[in-house]
Amino acid sequence: MKLRYTLSTLLIVALIVALASWLVGDQIKSYRQQREAIDELSAFMPMVVWKGWNVVELRISHRDDGSEEIEPDEVIYHFTNKHMRHVASLPKLEFLAIPGTHVNDAGLRRLRNHYHLQTLLLHDCRITDEGLKHLAHLKQLRKLALNRTWVTENGLAFLAQELPETHVYYGDADYLEDEIFERSQRENEYWRNVMGQQQGNGDQP
Numbered sequence: 001m002k003l004r005y006t007l008s009t010l011l012i013v014a015l016i017v018a019l020a021s022w023l024v025g026d027q028i029k030s031y032r033q034q035r036e037a038i039d040e041l042s043a044f045m046p047m048v049v050w051k052g053w054n055v056v057e058l059r060i061s062h063r064d065d066g067s068e069e070i071e072p073d074e075v076i077y078h079f080t081n082k083h084m085r086h087v088a089s090l091p092k093l094e095f096l097a098i099p100g101t102h103v104n105d106a107g108l109r110r111l112r113n114h115y116h117l118q119t120l121l122l123h124d125c126r127i128t129d130e131g132l133k134h135l136a137h138l139k140q141l142r143k144l145a146l147n148r149t150w151v152t153e154n155g156l157a158f159l160a161q162e163l164p165e166t167h168v169y170y171g172d173a174d175y176l177e178d179e180i181f182e183r184s185q186r187e188n189e190y191w192r193n194v195m196g197q198q199q200g201n202g203d204q205p
Contacts, residue, residue, distance in 0.1 A: 027053050030091075037089035044079055054092035056116075060101060080108035088113070097121035101143070105131030116140060123147035123169070129155035136162040145169040 031053045038048055038055065047158035060079050079101040088110040096117060099139065104126040111117065117138050125147040135141065136158075144159070144166050151170070159168055 020132075030054070032111055033089045033100065037086040040086045041083065045085075046091045049095075051092075056092055057095040058090060058093060059097040059121075078102065081110075084108075084110035087111070090114075092116050094111040095119045101148070102126065102132065105134070108134040111135065111138065114138065119143040119144040122149060127151055129158065132158055137158075139165075140165065141166045143167055143169070147171070 005172070011044070011096070034053075034055050038046065041058075044060050047059040049057055075184055079098065084103060085108040087093070087098075091112050091113050094116050095115075096111075096119070097123050100123075102125075103122070105128055108127070108131045111120075111134060115138065118140055120135070120138075120141060120143070123145040124147070127146065129152055132155050133150065141163055142165060144163075146155075147169055156168060156170060159166060
């Protein structure tokens, strides 16, 4: 009886260890995939925020540090649907900003597994009513910027029905001003730190 009890205990412990190993291994694999995705997007100088093992915020934008080395159209406007496959490798995203890029309806298909997404900035993108169908399952979405897109009143009505908890920013006077300002401040601080580190490294022999 005692031997049987011991064997049962060992079996349970072995199962727990196996499960823990699988979970850790899966998490490490996911982390590596996300790291590779960010590396692939490095040409666009992304603003990235990690939370633990996962990327939770991503903003594609040009550097705003007063430098004239890189023009905005050399960075943002070359971000297209093909680059969205790297965004697809970041399933834990809560904030995604890709304004002014060449992403269109087809590119939004890559967001099908982003169930944690809460804020999505698509203003100045080539999005139509058709592309909104790819966002209908994002039930956690609370802020969606569609300013200066090709979305019509019909598309807005569709969103109101499918995502009633989502605030859609659409008109010229309806912007996520606080959100954009906050992200811009963080982005500028990020690049100031990067430039400072580069200058510091340049001073070293």
